[in-house]
Amino acid sequence: MLAPYFGNTIYTVSGIIGVILAALSLGYYFGGRLADRRPDSAWFYGIILTGGLAVMALQVMTNLILPFLGNALSLIYGPLIAAVILFFLPALLLGMLSPYAIKLQSLNFPETGIGSISGLIFFWSTLGSIVGSLLTGFVLIPNFGVDKIIMGVGALLIVSGFLPLLKNGRRMKYLFLIFLVSFILSVEYLVIGLGANNLVYRHDGVYEKLLIYDGEYKGRPTRFFQQDRSNSGARYLDTDELVFDYTKYYALYKIFNPQLKKALIIGGGAYSIPKALLKEPGVELVEVAEIEPSLYDLAKKYFRLADDQRLTNHVIDGRRWLHDSQNRYDLIFSDVYYSLYSVPVHFTTEEFFKLAKSKLNDKGVFMANLVGNLDNRPPSLIFSEIKTFKAVFPNSYFFAVNSPDIKATQNIIFLGFNSDQTINFSESKIKNNPDKIISQAGEKLIGFGQIDFSLYNRLSDNYAPVEYLTAKVLD
Structure with missing residues (x-):
């Protein structure tokens, strides 16, 4: 997500990894404290729901903010600042879930033991991370692209958090469904609508965002090929020169x-x-x-x-x-x-x-x-x-x-x-x-x-x- 604006550099990779690890560590801490104060499954699913909304919002912010940040911030510190703005809140919320799940399971199954419960939860969460990483790299990105993956993950988190909360009333259910549909449509509008009228092709490649659009170069009609932030090729529409x-x-x-x-x-x-x-x-x-x-x-x-x-x-x-x-x-x-x-x-x-x-x-x-x-x-x-x-x-x-x-x-x-x-x-x-x-x-x-x-x-x-x-x- 940051590569089109800051390059695929060590600063980009380090910034993203550092911010996500920092957010997860704080999420573990605050999630554990909140679980002790409010050991309630409604709060647990509410965090999942909020995390899904944060992931959805990440997609909107990417299209609205990153073009500005890419031009305004340096190549060294820009990725770090952008990563804080985009990834910190979703990672913090999702980091709260592990200690919360351990607390709830320990209350529901006290005979199992806190060690076994912790080991089981970390086993499944780590296994999920492994499967998710492989699935994303080998299947999802080549076939769907980053934008749709983020929206899909956000929608999955929202549904996973919302369904267990349906017992809290039909009014909440219908209001939330209206909000969810409106939000997804607005995200889709922002993602697709930001493309210019001269856009010919747009897709997430395996390594870069790929963009083909028509414009002018030296006063002549030209088709440009853009990989991430930079033009990597072009042809005149009126000649093969x-x-x-x-x-x-x-x-x-x-x-x-x-x-x-x-x-x-x-x-x-x-x-x-x-x-x-x-x-x-x-x-x-x-x-x-x-x-x-x-x-x-x-x-x-x-x-x-x-x-x-x-x-x-x-x-x-x-x-x-x-x-x-x-x-x-x-x-x-x-x-x-x-x-x-x-x-x-x-x-x-x-x-x-x-x-x-x-x-x-x-x-x-x-x-x-x-x-x-x-x-x-x-x-x-x-x-x-x-x-x-x-x-x-x-x-x-x-x-x-x-x-x-x-x-x-x-x-x-x-x-x-x-x-x-x-x-x-x-x-x-x-x-x-x-x-x-x-x-x-x-x-x-x-x-x-x-x-x-x-x-x-x-x-x-x-x-x-x-x-x-x-x-x-x-x-």
Whole structure:
């Protein structure tokens, strides 16, 4: 829920876990005290009912508050504050139930013993947590999405708390049913109604929220593909021309290895680069490693990706595919993160770059799209990445998609050449190339001048504080 607004980072995960554990601990404490003062099943079911309402309210607050909080709060402390607002009350109320259940069972079955009762309740609650976790990950999220799961859990809690209270009077029953129906309808309205009129597709993927919508880009009608908070792909509705400038940099392979036959794209997005590569002469195979299962079908349905026997899609983590693949490639293009809010750490390390290099043919080209700025004050994510990359690819080039002279956040293209041959971008055959990406490559080339790379850390699987470095850029 927080990932679309704060990224799927250690700060998000730590914030959610910490807040829920704190709320549960307080719930255990206050639930035990309340159970001693009012050992009444009506109070127990009332807490379940209230907890269900709190879960329902969580869904409303998510749609109303999170867009504002995501823009107003920092990447580091924002997830913690948002987690307190959203999750603290539901977790507190649900945490009160275990000690309350122990108290009620001990009164109803005093001969059983408090130890046995406690063990039995914690056994079932823990077993329920295990089943719920597995069911959510393997069944519910892929098929229903987070919004419907939350509403379903809230409704289940409300019904579970309300049914035992029906004996308290018919008037309460009918009033509550009217309230419940109204509340659920209002939640459904908020969840669905917040989508813009130009929304084409919305669904919770296995890893991210997926959104497809129509709009304009550079004054032209455009269809955008958004994963969580950031656009990861797009196509013009009036042409097949590539939309985002960084995607056009795949064409640099023509300078280094024009005889391209086999290519691997890590990260499909809207499949813009694979689609463009299939139009290039001589290409025999384009493989795509994309971990989100539905993206390939979405690209075919909404982004004009045609069936092609030369295109092979693998639903797998890109680094895992590199490890497993027996192929050697003329081009590997890594496009696995599209903003600073979503940086897969295992694609930033020296070990990853070494693995990629080992899968290149002679004169093969490895390219990676990264996002950052060229502010060289340490610590720096981009300059740590550059240092790491140069250690693996001594013959390497780095291009600032907007300009190497600005400090603003932009796409940075890393290019490693599996050859000792150096490229002079001032040569006339490059500068006079009809492809602007090729002819202007020298203008986008980043020079390092007097940069002291000893000030930056190399990133490894053992040490890669990417999210800390990312947070410093965003804050």
